[in-house]
Amino acid sequence: MGFPSNFVWGAATSSYQIEGGWNADGKGPSVWDTLCRREGMIYQGHTGDVAADHYGRAAHDVGLMKQIGLKAYRFSISWPRVMPEGVGRVNEAGLAFYERLVDELLAAGITPYVTLFHWDYPQALHERGSWLNRESVGWFEEYTRVVVSRLSDRVRHWMTINEPQIFLGPSEGEGFHPPGNRLSHGERLLAAHHTLMAHGRSVQVIRAEAKARPSVGWALVGRIKVPASPSVWNFDPSGPTLEHGGGPRAEDIEAARRLTLSVKAKDFWTNTWFADPALLGRYPEDGVRLYGADMPRVRPGDMETIHQPLDFYGINVYDAEVVEAGPGGEGRVVGFPPGHPQNALRWFLVPQALYWGAKFLYERYRTPLYVTENGFSGLDWVDADGKVRDYARIDYTRRYLAELSRAWRDGVDVRGYFHWSLLDNFEWQQGYKERFGLIHVDFTTLKRTLKESAKWYAGVISANGADMSVG
Ligand code: FCB
Numbered sequence: 001m002g003f004p005s006n007f008v009w010g011a012a013t014s015s016y017q018i019e020g021g022w023n024a025d026g027k028g029p030s031v032w033d034t035l036c037r038r039e040g041m042i043y044q045g046h047t048g049d050v051a052a053d054h055y056g057r058a059a060h061d062v063g064l065m066k067q068i069g070l071k072a073y074r075f076s077i078s079w080p081r082v083m084p085e086g087v088g089r090v091n092e093a094g095l096a097f098y099e100r101l102v103d104e105l106l107a108a109g110i111t112p113y114v115t116l117f118h119w120d121y122p123q124a125l126h127e128r129g130s131w132l133n134r135e136s137v138g139w140f141e142e143y144t145r146v147v148v149s150r151l152s153d154r155v156r157h158w159m160t161i162n163e164p165q166i167f168l169g170p171s172e173g174e175g176f177h178p179p180g181n182r183l184s185h186g187e188r189l190l191a192a193h194h195t196l197m198a199h200g201r202s203v204q205v206i207r208a209e210a211k212a213r214p215s216v217g218w219a220l221v222g223r224i225k226v227p228a229s230p231s232v233w234n235f236d237p238s239g240p241t242l243e244h245g246g247g248p249r250a251e252d253i254e255a256a257r258r259l260t261l262s263v264k265a266k267d268f269w270t271n272t273w274f275a276d277p278a279l280l281g282r283y284p285e286d287g288v289r290l291y292g293a294d295m296p297r298v299r300p301g302d303m304e305t306i307h308q309p310l311d312f313y314g315i316n317v318y319d320a321e322v323v324e325a326g327p328g329g330e331g332r333v334v335g336f337p338p339g340h341p342q343n344a345l346r347w348f349l350v351p352q353a354l355y356w357g358a359k360f361l362y363e364r365y366r367t368p369l370y371v372t373e374n375g376f377s378g379l380d381w382v383d384a385d386g387k388v389r390d391y392a393r394i395d396y397t398r399r400y401l402a403e404l405s406r407a408w409r410d411g412v413d414v415r416g417y418f419h420w421s422l423l424d425n426f427e428w429q430q431g432y433k434e435r436f437g438l439i440h441v442d443f444t445t446l447k448r449t450l451k452e453s454a455k456w457y458a459g460v461i462s463a464n465g466a467d468m469s470v471g
Contacts (some may be wrong), residue, residue, distance in 0.1 A: 001326075001402060001466060001468065002405055002408070002409065002465065002466060003404075003405055003408060003414075003464055003465040004408065004414070004415070005464065006413075007326045007415070007416060007417070007464060007465065008072045008111070008370070008416025008417070009069075009070065009071045009072070009416070009417060009457075009460070009461040009464075009465075010070055010071060010072050010073055010074055010111075010113065010254070010416060010417065010418040010419070011065070011068070011070055011073060011074070011186050011418055011419045011420075011421065011422040011438060011457075012073075012074035012075070012113075012372060012418040012419065012420050012421060012422065013054070013073075013074070013075050013076075013122075013332065013421050013422050013423060013425065014075070014115065014118035014119070014162065014374050014425075015075070015076045015077060015078035015081070015118060015120055016032045016048045016077040016078065016118070016119065016120040016426065017048065017051060017421070017425040017426045017427070017428075018051050018052040018054040018421075018422075018423055018425045018426070019048075019051055019052075019053075019054045019055040019081075019189065020048065020049060020050040020051040020052065020054065020055050021052040021053070021055030021056065021081075021303060022048060022049045022050075023048075024093075024160070025091070025094065025097075026079065026084060026091040026092075026094065026095055027080060027081040027084060027091065027123075028080035028081075028083070028085060028086070028091075028095050028122055028123065028124060029080060029123040029124075030078065030079070030085025030120035030121055030122060030123055031119075031120070031121045031122075031123055031126050031130075032048060032119065032120050032299060032321055033047075033048070033049075033120075033123065034123050034126075036048060036049075039348045039428070042429055042431050042432035043429060043433050044431055044433075045407070045431075045448065046426065046431025046432050046433075047426075047431075048426045050443075050446075050448065051425060051426045052136070052423045052424065052425055052426075052441045052443075053446050054423070055097065055448070058097070058100065058101045059100075059104050059358070061422070061423070061448070062101070062104040062105055062108050062110065063108070063166075064110065064422075064439055064448060064450065065105075065110055065422065065432045066108040066109070066110065066393075067450065067458070068438065068450070068454050068457060068458045068461070069458045069461045069462055070082075070110050070461070071110065071111060071461065072110060072111040072112070072113055072157075072416065072418070073105055073110050073111070073112060073113065073422070074113040074115065074159075074372060074418045075101070075112070075113075075114065075115070075116075075166065075217075076114070076115035076116070076117070076118035076120075076162065077098055077115070077116060077147055078094070079115060079116075079117060079119050079121065079122050079143055080120065080122040080123065080145060081097070081123075081126075082094040082096035082098070082143070082147060082148060083122065083142075083143055084093055084122070084124070085122065085124040085125075086122030086124050086125035086139055086143070087125070087139050087142050087143070089124055090146055091458060092331060095146075095147075095150050096097040096152060096409075098147075098150075099150065099151065102151055102154050102155055103154070106154060107285070108165045109163050109259070109362070111156075111157065112155050112157065113157040113158075113159065113372075113418070114147075114151065114155050114157065114158055114159065115132045115148060115159040115160075115161075115162050115219060116140075116144060116159065116160050117140070117160065117161045117162065118162040118168075118356050119162065119163075119167050120244065121167075122446060124129055124358050125139055126275065131168065131191035131192075131194045131198075132190060132191050132194070133194070134194055136194050136195075136198060136431060137194055137197045137198045137201055137305075138201075139198075140198035140199075140201065140202055141201040141202060141205055143419060144201075144202040144206065145205050145209065146159075147184065148205060148206055148210055149209065150210050152206070152209070152210035152211045152212060152214065153211040153212055153273075154235035155211070155212075156210075156212050156213065156214055156215055156357070157214075157215050158206050158210075158214055158215070158217070159198045159216075159217050159218050159219050159314055159372065160198075160203060160206075160216070160217075160218050161195065161199050161202075161218055161219070162196075162201040162218075162219045162316075162372075163219065163221045163406070164192060164195050164196075164199075164220070164268070164274055165220065165221040165268040165269065165270070165274065166221060166268075168188055168191050168192050168268055169188070169267060169268030169269065175254060179372070181227075184294075185214065185266045185291070185294045186259045186293075186294035186295075186296070188268070189291060189294055189296050190296040192268070192273070192274070192296075193296040193298070193302070196274065196277055196278060196306045197302060197305050197306055199218060199278065199306070199308075200278065200305040200306040200307065200308045201305060202395060203216050203308040203310070204305075204308060207419075207433065214311075214410075215312065216308075216310055216311050216312075217310050217311055217312035217313060217314050217370065218278075218310065218313070219314035219316055219317075219372035220274055220309060220313070220315060220316065220317070221269075221271075221316055222269065222271065222277065222315035222316060222317040222353070222361065223260065223269050223270060223271050224260055224317060224320040224321075224353040224356060224357035224360070225229075225255075225257075225259040225260045225320060225321050225322070225323040225331065225333075225356070226254040226256055226320045226321075226322055226323065226350055226352045226353055226357075227248035227249070227252035227253045227255065227256040227322075227323060227324070227356065228248060228252050228322050228323065228324040228334055229247055229248030229352075230248075238343065247330060249324075251325035251326070251329060252324045252325050253331065253356075254325065254329070255323050255324065255325040255326075255331030255332075256323045256331065256356060256360075257310045257356075257360050257363075258331055259321075259323055259331040260357070260360045260361075261358070261360060261364055262284075262286055262323045263284055263286050263287030263290060263291075263406075264286075264290075265290075266290070266291070266294075267447045270287070271361065272284040272287070272364075273287050275313070275361070275364075275365060277303065277306045277309070278306055278307065278308065279309075279310065279313070279367060280307075280311070280365075281303055281304075281307035282303065283295075283298075297449060298430075310367055311367075311368065312367060312368045312369065312370050312415060313361060313365055313367040313368070313369050313370075314369075314370045314371070314372030314373075315357060315358070315361060315369060315370075315371055315372065316344075316352055316372055316373035316376065316420070317353050317357050317372070317374050317400075318353075318370060318373075318375070319347045319348050319349070319350050319353060320334045320350040320352070320353035320356070320357065321332035321350075322334050322336070322350065328432065328443065337347050342432075343376050343377045343378065343392075343396070343434075344377045344378050344379050344428075344434040344435075345377045345430065345434055347377075349399070351396075351399035351400045351402065351403045352403050353403070354400045354402070354403040354404040354407065355399075355403035355404070355406050355407045355410075358371075358404065358407035358414055359410065359412055360414065362407075362412045368413040368414075368415050369412060369413060369414050369415065370414075370415050370417070370418065370437060371404060371416070371417045371418060372413070372418050373418060373420040373421075373455070374397075374400055374417065374420060375393070375396075375416075375419050375420035375421055376392060376393040376396040376397065376436065377399070377427070377434035377436045378390055378392055378434070378435055378442060379434065379435065380391055380393075380424075380435050380451060381440075382440060382442070382449055387452060388449055388450075388451035388452060389451075389452050390451045390452055390453045391452065391470065392451065393438075393451070393453040394453050394456045394470055395470070396455070397419065397453065397456075398460075398468040398470075401417065401460070401468060402468070404417060405465060419438060419457065420426065420436055421436040421437050421438070422437060422438060422439060423437045423438075423439045423448070424436065424437035424439065424440055424441040424443075425437065425443050437451070437456055438450070438451055438453050438454040439451065439454055456470065456471070
């Protein structure tokens with residue numbers, strides 16, 4: 001086990017999922033405020049109206065972060081809190097909230113990592129066509145400029161967008177995520193093209209206008225395939241490396257690599273459709289071939305806008321598929337054995353996703369990596385004696401961290417890890433059904449309780465990952 005000496009240990013959240021204060025102090029509505037009011041869209045009609053009331057309790061929450069010993073905190077800014085109509089008018093009270101949060105964090109010795117867009121799109125801009133409208137590129141640029149001009153003297157770490165694969169994929173395609181439209185594949189590709197351009201412009205604005213030298217990245221879904229191997233499910237902190245034998249077959253590794261780095265279907269469950277244009281300056285050929293006539297019209301200059309070097313690549317990783325090579329070397333997904341561990345959302349646990357995911361993406365893009373999200377959803381509650389005994393979360397996290405450490409030892413430039421999530425929160429369509437937090441939130445009283453995982457994580461951080469034992 002081991003991590004670089006300056007490794008960034010953090011936790012992550014997003015605005016809509018924790019803030020509440022949905023119409024406080026001049027905030028405009030987001031597409032999520034709208035969606036939550038539509039019947040049948042969210043589990044039991046839950047909304048983010050109050051959520052964990054982080055809007056009212058940010059200072060207290062920073063105190064809890066300090067107690068855990070977090071080195072960094074990843075949070076997102078609610079675009080319509082800062083610009084109620086998405087463009088034009090700036091809501092001073094909204095900006096002041098984030099300014100106070102940043103100041104509290106810095107005073108506590110915690111480095112802020114800001115995500116500009118984590119899905120709570122301004123409703124007013126949605127009505128003007130959202131990402132389908134080419135003007136959306138300029139809208140995001142304008143919003144970036146407002147935030148950067150106000151916070152960049154104190155914030156140095158920026159992420160433009162979170163998981164375009166999700167907000168453009170299931171959201172627009174299947175109609176269960178805002179904006180809830182059912183779009184054709186061609187329309188989704190156009191929206192993705194504009195999103196990528198908006199990302200590129202945002203990077204340019206941050207670089208040109210930040211007052212302190214910025215470090216700029218993004219947070220993408222890591223869609224990872226791992227090679228089948230007898231050790232996939234075993235926990236071995238020293239790490240079963242290939243050199244020590246017992247690792248997967250070379251042809252299975254190759255199959256997993258190829259599938260991780262390919263576009264295979266008319267959906268957005270891909271890494272390369274987004275990362276190739278941004279980091280290599282072109283759409284991946286296999287996708288272009290597959291999408292054919294659905295491809296968006298790429299105008300002169302578009303790819304140059306999209307192609308902006310990044311200081312880091314953030315991956316959000318929870319699970320993975322297991323792959324083996326067929327007789328002709330082609331990869332095929334193999335199922336999980338009965339009873340394979342799952343979280344409360346029924347996502348399968350695959351710790352090696354952090355090893356292979358980090359490795360495959362680093363080999364292709366040569367960009368320093370952060371794990372910007374990784375965590376476990378449970379059905380935790382406060383025990384009669386006041387403790388929250390979430391040992392499954394602890395075990396999940398140490399298995400994944402062990403694999404991340406192995407990636408680092410094998411030469412991947414891994415800079416940090418953000419646990420998802422700091423607090424129990426509003427999990428989109430699932431409402432408050434599952435809990436991802438290191439800190440338990442009673443959604444009636446809004447009382448916070450540090451779970452056992454938070455105490456364990458505090459120990460991991462203070463030992464820089466050298467000790468992950470469970471007390
Ligand atoms: C990711 C999202 C995050 C949270 C986790 C569980 O896809 O970025 O907001 O919902 O999943």
